[in-house]
Amino acid sequence: MLTISRSARLSKSSDGGILLDVERGLVFSLNPVGIRIVELLQDGNDVLRLANTISQEFRISQEIARTDIADFLTALQEQHLLNDTCPNRRSTDRGA
Amino acid sequence: MLSELGNGREPWGILVVSPDGEQILLYRDGENFSVPRVEIPRYERVAANINRTVGQDLGIPVISLYPIIPAGSGDLAGGRYHAVTAFPKSGDLPHGEWKLISSMSAESFPCRLDFSAIHAFRAGLEPRGAEPETFPFLQPDWFADVARWVADALRSHALRLTGPFQQFNADSLFSLIRFDTNGRAVWLKAVGAGNSREFPLTLALAQLCPARIPKILASKPEWRAWLAVEASGVCLSESSDARQWEYAAAELARLQITSIRAADTLRSAGARDLTCDGLRLLAESFFAFFTSSPRDSLTSDGNTFRGEEIEDIKNAVLDCLANLQAVGLPNTVGHMDLNPANIFFTEAGCVFLDWAEGFLGNPLFSFEYLLQHFRRAVSPGAQEETRFREAYLLPWREVVSPGGFEAAISSAPLAALFAYAATAWSDSTKRALNLAGVNYLASLVRKMRRIAASSRTEGVLL
Numbered sequence: 001m002l003t004i005s006r007s008a009r010l011s012k013s014s015d016g017g018i019l020l021d022v023e024r025g026l027v028f029s030l031n032p033v034g035i036r037i038v039e040l041l042q043d044g045n046d047v048l049r050l051a052n053t054i055s056q057e058f059r060i061s062q063e064i065a066r067t068d069i070a071d072f073l074t075a076l077q078e079q080h081l082l083n084d085t086c087p088n089r090r091s092t093d094r095g096a
Numbered sequence: 097m098l099s100e101l102g103n104g105r106e107p108w109g110i111l112v113v114s115p116d117g118e119q120i121l122l123y124r125d126g127e128n129f130s131v132p133r134v135e136i137p138r139y140e141r142v143a144a145n146i147n148r149t150v151g152q153d154l155g156i157p158v159i160s161l162y163p164i165i166p167a168g169s170g171d172l173a174g175g176r177y178h179a180v181t182a183f184p185k186s187g188d189l190p191h192g193e194w195k196l197i198s199s200m201s202a203e204s205f206p207c208r209l210d211f212s213a214i215h216a217f218r219a220g221l222e223p224r225g226a227e228p229e230t231f232p233f234l235q236p237d238w239f240a241d242v243a244r245w246v247a248d249a250l251r252s253h254a255l256r257l258t259g260p261f262q263q264f265n266a267d268s269l270f271s272l273i274r275f276d277t278n279g280r281a282v283w284l285k286a287v288g289a290g291n292s293r294e295f296p297l298t299l300a301l302a303q304l305c306p307a308r309i310p311k312i313l314a315s316k317p318e319w320r321a322w323l324a325v326e327a328s329g330v331c332l333s334e335s336s337d338a339r340q341w342e343y344a345a346a347e348l349a350r351l352q353i354t355s356i357r358a359a360d361t362l363r364s365a366g367a368r369d370l371t372c373d374g375l376r377l378l379a380e381s382f383f384a385f386f387t388s389s390p391r392d393s394l395t396s397d398g399n400t401f402r403g404e405e406i407e408d409i410k411n412a413v414l415d416c417l418a419n420l421q422a423v424g425l426p427n428t429v430g431h432m433d434l435n436p437a438n439i440f441f442t443e444a445g446c447v448f449l450d451w452a453e454g455f456l457g458n459p460l461f462s463f464e465y466l467l468q469h470f471r472r473a474v475s476p477g478a479q480e481e482t483r484f485r486e487a488y489l490l491p492w493r494e495v496v497s498p499g500g501f502e503a504a505i506s507s508a509p510l511a512a513l514f515a516y517a518a519t520a521w522s523d524s525t526k527r528a529l530n531l532a533g534v535n536y537l538a539s540l541v542r543k544m545r546r547i548a549a550s551s552r553t554e555g556v557l558l
């Protein structure tokens with residue numbers, strides 16, 4: 001299960017917004033798709049649901065949505081703004 | 097006090113408040129509370145040092161808000177306070193505890209200034225009867241608004257914020273913040289109502305000479321703010337190479353030449369009037385100040401002026417201004433703070449920063465300012481100084497008839513110094529002029545006296 005870090009704060013504007021990392025004092029730009037992904041994650045949606053919703057709301061193919069979401073999640077992980085609480089994934093990671 | 101004087105650092109009480117301004121971080125000792133204290137280097141940027149030190153000492157990132165002057169603090173060394181916003185308030189704190197500001201009473205604070213500072217902070221948040229835009233950085237949660245505006249502005253330039261930022265100046269009126277992006281870093285500068293000329297003048301110059309001003313990505317008149325791409329290249333302050341200084345002098349001339357046709361634009365953008373006509377008018381009131389003030393209030397070192405001395409200096413200044421005007425050099429943009437930290441070498445030429453002291457006037461005034469810094473940085477011999485002056489004059493030879501500058505240059509040092517002093521005096525008369533201010537102005541007048549005397553004996557000034 002992917003969740004947004006407790007230290008992340010979303011602040012929306014008319015055509016995008018920012019994500020504040022309150023523990024490290026960092027600020028990141030988000031475009032409207034990024035904003036929506038963070039909102040969906042905060043609402044507890046899984047990746048499959050993310051792809052469906054993003055695809056529908058932004059009228060893009062599932063494939064493009066999955067690629068964009070994967071890139072965005074990777075960027076969030078690199079910035080320590082994403083937690084992966086999936087037990088299976090953890091055990092896989094430990095085995096790797 | 098001793099530690100402040102002895103180690104080059106000064107203590108500050110820090111009011112760490114929540115973004116909603118309702119809570120404050122305090123240290124508890126039984127039933128008593130105190131605000132955190134930090135020490136930062138003196139004479140350095142307060143906001144940058146406070147943010148860094150609070151982050152290190154308290155373990156939480158903060159945004160600087162503004163200094164707080166509590167009632168009764170006077171000039172006490174321990175009377176400096178600064179408000180900061182926790183970024184935003186996080187739940188777990190390694191030090192201290194969050195308390196509701198409204199629940200605190202004076203009795204809880206053994207240091208009465210701590211409570212006075214908190215009281216002053218809270219009172220300062222009340223509406224002041226002005227538009228919110230007048231104090232855009234007053235409320236503790238302003239940073240998110242600013243960051244959103246920056247992010248939106250960057251988006252249209254295919255840039256985005258990538259995390260780190262650094263705050264350099266902070267007050268309820270002004271702000272200076274550097275943001276990292278996926279491209280070059282950008283700077284947000286907001287100058288507030290206190291500096292009415294820098295905002296419009298910077299925008300006007302960016303249109304007039306885009307190659308020599310940092311590229312402006314967006315502006316926000318309500319905050320008197322703009323977002324500019326960081327100047328790349330080498331800062332002149334890092335150079336003692338005479339050739340680089342010569343290049344900067346030539347670039348200054350090119351910038352000024354570009355501005356000749358834009359005198360009206362610069363004037364309407366708020367550039368200070370330091371034309372010879374404008375300075376002649378200022379001369380009367382400036383020197384009258386030194387003859388009409390009580391003598392013992394002029395300087396603290398006993399080095400006062402006699403009325404006839406002041407008259408001589410004034411006449412020398414007026415002569416220089418008349419000489420400069422007779423030569424007929426065009427008025428151009430000028431920079432009364434042309435220190436090398438404000439000049440960057442880029443691949444395309446020099447970029448000039450920080451136009452708070454921009455003016456319209458004789459081009460040699462800025463050159464004189466740069467020349468003084470050249471002498472300090474390079475310690476030039478006679479040949480090097482001649483080359484430096486030649487480098488500045490060369491671009492002008494295509495614009496001004498031969499001999500024009502040569503005729504003007506002997507009058508420039510005294511006139512430029514007067515322009516600088518008159519600017520400082522004109523600004524200070526808008527505030528209460530304290531003894532330090534009077535002494536500083538008096539020191540400039542003494543320097544004028546020396547220059548005027550040397551011109552009488554040597555015939556030339558440079």
